[in-house]
Amino acid sequence: MSTVCEPKTISVPVMKGTTLREDVEIPDGLQILEHGEVPEHHHCFRILDPEKGDERLTWDNRCLQQIAAAKKAFVDLIKKGLKPFKVGVDGVATSEAMSEFDPSAEEVLFLPMAPVAGG
Numbered sequence: 001m002s003t004v005c006e007p008k009t010i011s012v013p014v015m016k017g018t019t020l021r022e023d024v025e026i027p028d029g030l031q032i033l034e035h036g037e038v039p040e041h042h043h044c045f046r047i048l049d050p051e052k053g054d055e056r057l058t059w060d061n062r063c064l065q066q067i068a069a070a071k072k073a074f075v076d077l078i079k080k081g082l083k084p085f086k087v088g089v090d091g092v093a094t095s096e097a098m099s100e101f102d103p104s105a106e107e108v109l110f111l112p113m114a115p116v117a118g119g
Helices: 064-079
Strands: 008-013 021-026 031-033 042-047 055-060 082-087 093-097 107-112
Touching: 008 055, 008 107, 021 064, 042 064, 055 064, 064 082
Parallel strands: 042 107
Antiparallel strands: 008 021, 031 055, 042 055, 082 093, 082 107
């Protein structure tokens, strides 16, 4: 008898100051951290959500399959409109946005972007 696993998804805010949300499928190999500290040897994406609090995705930085899954999630989150920022020394976010996945980044913050008025 085989079992079928449903894909894991999270709902993320995609535009600051609105209720607009998008579902993002979480690739196999990434874990959604519900509570507690990020385990040793794991890196973390933190998706900042003003409604639900931080959504945290973790992966083991020693496992190539999980690193590849993290890269896929990184690209998918950007496609949904979130902006990634590498966290620097002592857990302080840098002002430099990331343009590509960096597997050495221990923590990456994803923020919804503010709408831009044009004319």
